[in-house]
Amino acid sequence: MTAHMHAHVPTLIARAFTTSALTFAVVGAGLVAPGVAPEAHAAAYATKALEIAASKRGAPYKYGASGPYRFDCSGLTLYSFKQAGKSLPRSAQSQYSRTRHVGSESRLRGDLVFFHRGNHVYHVGIYAGGDKIWHSPTPGSVVRLERIWSKGVWYGRVK
Numbered sequence: 001m002t003a004h005m006h007a008h009v010p011t012l013i014a015r016a017f018t019t020s021a022l023t024f025a026v027v028g029a030g031l032v033a034p035g036v037a038p039e040a041h042a043a044a045y046a047t048k049a050l051e052i053a054a055s056k057r058g059a060p061y062k063y064g065a066s067g068p069y070r071f072d073c074s075g076l077t078l079y080s081f082k083q084a085g086k087s088l089p090r091s092a093q094s095q096y097s098r099t100r101h102v103g104s105e106s107r108l109r110g111d112l113v114f115f116h117r118g119n120h121v122y123h124v125g126i127y128a129g130g131d132k133i134w135h136s137p138t139p140g141s142v143v144r145l146e147r148i149w150s151k152g153v154w155y156g157r158v159k
Contacts, residue, residue, distance in 0.1 A: 058144075073136050077092075109129045114156060117152065128145060
């Protein structure tokens with residue numbers, strides 16, 4: 001080896017070490033934080049479901065209806081998540097039981113918002129951010145964006 005070639009050996013070793021360290025950091029990240037990917041995956045479904053619910057603005061309320069043109073509250077959430085690729089049970093109470101419950105400080109756009117009295121869930125909508133939900137409220141109304149009007153709400157994230 002010439003003196004000129006010797007000068008580059010430490011640089012090549014350093015580059016190889018850096019590349020290995022970066023590879024470990026990228027590959028190892030999935031092993032260190034396994035919950036990150038499922039959360040990102042759930043967020044993608046939730047965002048899509050939120051967009052679908054918003055696209056139904058103005059659709060009339062009909063008790064027991066789950067789309068595509070008329071909805072009751074849980075019918076709208078069922079339809080929106082189904083179109084996004086996730087299945088939910090039919091009733092608001094059953095949907096609450098199927099979600100991962102999160103506190104209001106952890107709520108994200110696309111989470112379900114459950115209105116309750118005691119332990120009974122009586123209404124559900126999809127959180128749109130800014131203390132608002134997309135929902136199908138009552139007979140005679142239509143799917144709309146509305147401010148959350150009650151402190152009696154729970155949040156659930158579709159798994």
